[in-house]
Amino acid sequence: MQLPEAEDLLAVLTARIRQGISSDTAVVGIHTGGAWLAERLHRDLQLALPLGTLDISFYRDDFGQIGLHPQIRPSDIPFKVEGSHIILVDDVLYTGRTIRAAINELFDYGRPASIRLAALIDRGGRELPIAAQYIGATLEIPPAKMLALEKKADGKLGLSLYDKHQGNE
């Protein structure tokens, strides 16, 4: 399957978000892919508020089935969430469960004035009533496949498709 270039999609996404930002907009990326994207967005959009990152492991709804992820990074929200306008960033929007967890975590830092969602790719398959305001592209991906963002040696971002239980295609 031919995948689009992540860097091209990021350029599209950046242009779309640029229309909707103001001086009090903050971006928060979800580890790991969303954090890479948020870092680039934060730089390219020259946002005044510092970049935030979330690791949603403590808020997942499948802890009872799969336990704790072995490598959890600290969440870092270096601005006041109370009253802030947040753009939450993730690489692939799929079931919506990650976003549900991220929203819950953000509210434990305070009550934001608004949260919008930006995703590089929307692959459908939602299991919760969640929608993104900014999307790089919409792709049809079979349920048995996993789509992941990767950081290459030169720092550029790329997309890869995996079988859910095997390696790279």
Next chain:
Amino acid sequence: MSNNPQLNKNGQLQHLLTTEGLPASILLNILDTAEPFVGVTERDVKKVPLLRGKSIFNLFFEPSTRTRTTFEIAAKRLSADVINLNIAVSSQSKGETLLDTVNNLSAMHADMFVVRHAQSGAAHLIAQHVRPEIHVINAGDGRHAHPTQALLDMFTIRRCKRDFHNLRVAIVGDILHSRVARSQIHALTTLGVPEVRVIAPKTLLPAKVERLGVHVYHDMAKGLKDVDVLMMLRLQNERMLSARLPSAEEYFKYYGLTPEKLALAKPDAIVLHPGPMNRGVEIDSVVADGKQSVILPQVTFGIAVRMAVMSILAGS
């Protein structure tokens, strides 16, 4: 692996009973998992929903305020329900056996037991007895082990010194009666600390302590030379009454950590103490409150480390 009662058949941590015999990967996973929990405890809402709906029973057969409280806070910050039982003053005094107590609480659908007991092996006994979905954490058993204390010490050392592989660590005080010292020695050697020293009078050292992989010193002046980390132990008051020590004053003269003795260690050496401190017995107030002391950070990190242990156990 399968004969280690702390691990399940997949090699995951099932109970935390002692640091002895646990692989470095498991100890490091606990330390790594504790890192993000430090951030949680600094937020507005100091709570995550991870153990929502789980019941954790603090079974304290021996009095303890600090350890019980830190376990209670850790469990509450994970959104678990915590039930504190001070059994020293409860059913044990009515003659109920340890396993009867555990059976009764299991029938109340406990998910985890945190056990403090004066008898070595009490937590092991409970771990062998409970159903496989119930997890046990040893919060101190007799002279045997106090693994979460040792792990929070390791976490504190790693935060201050970054790496274990170039450190000289001295454990000072009543090694003989100390479950903390035993757990510290096993953790330090497993994590690759090349030189672990114990410094104590002969009467407060177990026989053949060298077998644990430590260097023995009786003289603070020699033992503290060039160390990076000083781990002080509490001198329990009841020991001072025994024939092992002449007096608290004399102990302080030879083994109490004063600024002068601390000056023998490296200039950036850190001082740990598991608490509660006997100021003027094992440690001088000037040192306890000084710049090299990390005694209060230990307490803060202790909550994050216990949150990590509880989450890892509940998820295994």
